[in-house]
Amino acid sequence: MASRAYSLPNLLTYFRIVCVPLVVLTFFMEGQLKSPDYARWTALTIFIIASITDYFDGYLARAWQQTSTIGRMLDPIADKLLVAAALLLLAADGTIAGWSLWAAIVILCREILVSGLREYLAELKVSVPVTRLAKWKTTMQMIAIGFLLLGPAGDKIVPGITIAGILLLWVSAVITLYTGYDYFRAGLRHIDD
Template identity: 40%
Template sequence: MTWTIPNILTVLRLLAAPGVAIMFLYFTRPWADWFALILFVTASVTDWLDGYLARAWKQESKFGAMLDPIADKAMVVIALLVITGFSGMNPWILLPATVILFREVFVSGLREFLGNTAGLLKVTKLAKWKTTAQMVALSILFAQGMFEHFFAMQTIGMDPVIIDNILSGNEEDALGLWWKYQGMVGTWWGGVVCLWVAAVLTLMTGWEYFRKSLPYLRDEVQP
């Protein structure tokens, strides 16, 4: 393969995927959340950038075409595992995450079974929107983890009545709890809604790929 800039960006995105999880092994929160968010967003931007540069510079290659969807899937799958873990297996996160993971495994297996005819399962425009929705949702949920950690740390041992009074504006908010709480709630629901949208798009693209592959899955009738 030729080490073009688009291919290098794709390889770096693939290497960044496990890096998101490693942040939580070597750094404490909220630093782990910050580093994971920066790494994930940067890698997500390269998903658009490497394709744009490859087309603009006429450097499209088989290696890049093969590795690009693998890097995308690795990023999404590992980020989903991390977020599902620190969300405490919350069903609002767990269910769409399960749908997304199931679809990725199903389509990957379908491509492997089809072998040389797997070219009919080309990436569609809807699939690109699906990937974008996944990455936006995961980025927002990483940001939610930061707000949640800051709010939780600054309210440890604080009387719940005092917290309620601060959030309602009846007491002075010296620690900035109000905006941290609003950020926590806003990013939570924003991330959850985007993740469910991504799950729906994921199901739609999975069904589309399955429908296209049906003629190749039928057994030949013996005369």
């Protein structure tokens, strides 16, 4: 069991969890919530590295037959922590504001509801597999958040980076709603009440 806990796929998942506070800390490099260009580039770099580990931890676990219970538990938690922390950070610094906050709220609510549903179904020994569309949803969220983390620093190089990030966030929110409904519908079959 201990050897599986320290397998490379699980180490990548642990690394992704460690990246969550690092992304947030980049916006506090000057002692308060600020997002100068260098902070945004640093946050984006850490976020991209963390996002890439999301692909490789699962791929390597399957390819090397190193799947583990802790990996299956922590992988979705690491994803949700990374997305939630980044969305809250971007809302706090004003990159996501106004109506666009609703896209972030939809994403956060769905992640919490699906996590609760999965936990409930796990007690019933019911597994709800991750769909291909749910994987695309995660990818779209990561791309949108990457654009938004770069935000104004990216707009100086390629005007419209922030707008593209907001548009992708809305696309992610729509896909998030659909996949959340899919999970909820699958879970309803197993709810006694």
